[in-house]
Amino acid sequence: MNNETIKKAQDNMDKSIKVYQKRLASIRAGVANAALLDNVQVEYYGAPTPLTQMSSITIPEPRVLLITPYDQNSLDDIEHALLASNLGLTPANDGKVIRLVIPQLTGERREEIAKEVGKYAEDAKIAVRNVRREAMDALKKEQKDGNITEDEQRNLEKQVQKITDDSTKKIDQLADEKRKEITQG
Known part of the structure; x- marks a missing residue:
């Protein structure tokens, strides 16, 4: 059980970091990043469809995103979705891209x-x-139930703390990188 507790904690912390990375990717830092469009949903034949599934997104220049729809008929729908999104960007539609x-x-x-x-x-x-x-809390309960000794509990708590410290450092590192990207952008 105790290894499961550690593994579960590690997995959940990793998930928290992944969510944070996604949030960071969606922040506009002044440079083109295809992840800006990850949350854009296009009303396509009556169903909301992620933009990334219905078009090719390329970065021809550092400050330009080029969206090429797989279906040219969806160009207007994509344009409307981009205008409705909260990106604060105005799409330029030339009839093909x-x-x-x-x-x-x-x-x-x-x-x-x-x-x-x-x-x-x-x-x-x-x-x-x-x-x-x-x-x-899970480790304390395990110890209280008699499944692990106090020494095992302390050792496992140290492992959990180390995982926590590592995760926090990773978050700080990601934040520093993003701040640097923003200030230099």
């Missing part, structure tokens, strides 16, 4: 985005700490 030009960020906007990155990092750390707390 859609171009999204990512504008240069102002200094003030860079600061706002950096704060947002910090907020997301704190949310991810809270999620990791919650996983840690659950694992520690």
Whole structure:
């Protein structure tokens, strides 16, 4: 059971980090990134369809996303979905492809985005700490039920703490990288 507790804690912390990475990828840092469009849903033949499933997204220039739909008839639907999304970008439709030009960020906007990155990092750390707390509670219960000794409990708690520390460092590292990307962008 105790190895299961550690493994479960590790898996849940990894999931928290992955969610954080996805959130970071969706933040516009002033450079073209196809992940910006991951959450865009297009109303396609009456069903919401992810944009990434119905088009090819390329980056021909550092500040341009080029969207080439697999079905040319969906071009207008894609354009409407992009306008309706909260990306703050205006699509340029030339009849065959859609171009999204990512504008240069102002200094003030860079600061706002950096704060947002910090907020997301704190949310991810809270999620990791919650996983840690659950694992520690599970270990205490195991010890109380007599399934593990106090020494085993302490050793396992140290392992959980190490996993937590590693996860927190990873989150900080990702946040620092994103802040650097934003300030240099």
